[in-house]
Amino acid sequence: MTGIYIHIPFCIRKCPYCDFYSLPSDSGTREEYTEALIKNILMYKGRNISADTVYFGGGTPSLLSVSQVERIISACAEAFMLDDPEITVECNPDSTDREKLSGYRQAGVNRISFGIQSAQDCELGFLGRPHSFSQARQAVYDAFKAGFENISGDVMLGLAGQTYVSLRDTLDKLCKMPLSHISAYMLKIEEGTPFDCERVKNSVAGEDELCEMYLQTVEFLEDRGFKQYEISNFARDNKISRHNMKYWRCCEYLGFGASAHSFFEGKRFYCPSGVGEYICGGAQKNVILEEAPDRTQEYIMLGLRLSEGVKLEKLCALAGEDFSRKFIQRSRILEQNGLCRIRDGAVSLTPRGFLVSNSIICQLADS
């Protein structure tokens, strides 16, 4: 079953830590872009492709009007065979209200992901977020009242001024809200962003502190019933993000919109156009990044991000017995050092292992 990703590269203003493609927009551009998306989606009509997730990511997808979201979803339903779909819209607390959220709900959206980031206004100020915590909390309750049962909140670790105490307070407040899902990301200073300067680098948490914050977050959330299922993702009542799981389980997904990525029919490709070009028909210009990606490497790289880990049976089928044997041998050394578990025919990383997952992947993928 395919996943559908809709990229909305518009923001009211750019957050200083973000290196993702997004730009300011007016309502006219958003409308033209919506039309281009719909046209692009409808190209797949008649190919009998089943899909079970639709994900509006950004940027700030909540800048789209209810009607725009509704028309895009309708186009998806027309082009694809939608089967009990999970339909997510990423929202910024400052660009939604109860009316819009109700409208989204009625349009078929059943999952909202809020960029909350912190329960401390000074930390939000550091991030340059255009909302306060009380606004964010209000937005979550609005969504809940609008009938959403699957609401996710993002938090960030390692912010300037953040302490273990303020972090616990943030997590505590989030857990008390009607959230079913939390994504907790460690702040990463991306090259070329306004945050990429000495002043910011000196004010954020150091590596050791950041790692400690991460480990505490995992423990705290698990205690409150949010089970970790991926490096940065936690879900209550098994309400994991079905869409994101497609990336990590090497499933197919089709991306629509400027700079959206796809993995479809065995190929990885993306749309190199900017918004202007996309509106003028740039959707046609997909660039293939990989014709036939190495499935073993991808399975290890992505599987080790998940708590379910790499299943040895599947690895054996992909890479053969010799490789799997070496894979386990190397994993054993990691297990002795508390970095992974070998259990129920799968190798999975512990939270400490997640923290060094790149190095571990390099080691194990070379088995």
Add this chain to the structure above:
Amino acid sequence: MHSKNIRNFCIIAHIDHGKSTLADRILELTDTVELREMEDQLLDNMDIERERGITIKARAVRLTYHSDSGEDYIFNLIDTPGHVDFNYEVSRSLAACEGAILIVDASQGIEAQTLANTYLAIEHDLEVLPVINKIDLPSADPERACSEVENVIGIPAMDAPRISAKMGTNIKEVLERVVTDIPAPSGDENAPLKALIFDSYYDQYKGVIIYVRIKEGHLKAGDTIRLMAAGAQFQTVEVGYMGAKDLVPVGELHAGEVGYIAASIKDIGDTRVGDTVTNAAEPCSEALPGYKKVNPMVYCGIYPADGAKYGDLRDALEKLMLNDASLSFEPETSIALGFGFRCGFLGLLHMEIIQERLEREYNLDLITTAPSVIYKVNLTNGETVFIDNPTNYPDTGTIASAEEPVVNAHIYTPSEFVGNIMELCQDRRGSFKDMKYIDENRVDLHYVLPLNEIVYDFFDALKSRTKGYASFDYEMKGYEPSRLVKLDVLLNGEIVDALSFIVHEEKAYSRGRRLTEKLKENIPRQLFEVPVQAAIGGKIIARETIKALRKDVLAKCYGGDITRKKKLLEKQKEGKKRMRQLGSVSVPQEAFMSVLKLDD
């Protein structure tokens, strides 16, 4: 041309005193190279030479000079290296010449290495023609430089040409003096062929090319030659002389001339620099004296970073040895580094140059172990062994006494730096012998120093303590008893043989500490904590800990952009490939190198 119109000469100068620049000017003035072809420092055609501004290999070129007297002369200019490590190359060049131009910097005077090379020239019976260069500098003092030449070397110099090679001033005078002062070659053209090999290199198409000085007789293409020491015979395919840029074939080479021979020689082992070439049909009765064999003073292990390149490394070393007879090597194995070679060098600069040439000219990635000198160890059973590889150092229990090589070192310096230099020499376990004034401002400091104290970075230390003004020369003195210990390095509890070295007892603790610190800096954090220890005979004397890696993760996968993450991991994997896996520890090349620079 008659041999009375031939002049064979070389140029002796300290680094930076302007030898290659003068050579360039001479090439220009004799129209050997057209101006549009002129590149600065034409004779230094190795990249490393141009970058470092030094001459590593001797090189030869023939030029035609139309003298003031109206006669034409053939000049064979043989370029020589100035650094002490390359004395061997210098003596090769000298053997092919009748005279030498001695360049002295008008602002700096005579330097230690110039002196050593000039004495070498005088030993070879060469006519030395002093030239005072850089008279264009504001600080130039040509009179003082002349009197220094007279006082220190003891040759007349008051009428020495005063020139500026850079500006092209008075170059003509130098050429006239070459004609009048340097003797024409002697040697019977009708005697059996007797030619000295002074250089050789491998050409992909022509095979080995030998550079020769014809001492007696003559040689033409088609002649069958015999290499007397090697006992091998070849048919000559081509003979000629060295143009500034290319080899120029001629019909015949005569006594007194300098030229090259191509004879489809495939085995580089056959041509030894210093060997005598004669005609197989009409051989000469005895070979030329050849060269004094030079013994390497410094050894190190050289390993390919990628073990599969062992064969390539061997080929490269064989080819390099062909035109650098002072290099020696033999296979060795290391538990840590696999298969490689123990290589012997004349000095530290020589070692660096060879490494760089291997990496650049042969495209190899290398790991080098710490340089070692040859220690003499007297065992309790009465045997004496010579150790050039720390790994082979005998157990303490079997050693009766140990000796290390020491050198006579002369340091020429402005007198204001004497205090700094004495401090340095004392720190390097030197013993003061003598101090002489060269003139009112400069002194010659004589120390006996252990060689293992200077193979590391003595030269750099000396330069930095004297603002670059001191120069330094040394020669082997012999062996002296010493209290030596072998220092081992343990990573994660296991000895890394490639990091062991031999050191004086008194210095063991500080070196051990420094080394463990350096390794900690240079080995990246691993997935586990790794102890780094220095030990003498099982006793730990220093310890550092490389903490476990804490964070190396991509927290977010934006919008399914998997390829971006993949690229990052690919890059990481590439980096890992360049490291050596020692047990469970990945060690980068730089860590092995860090042992070389413990004092900065």
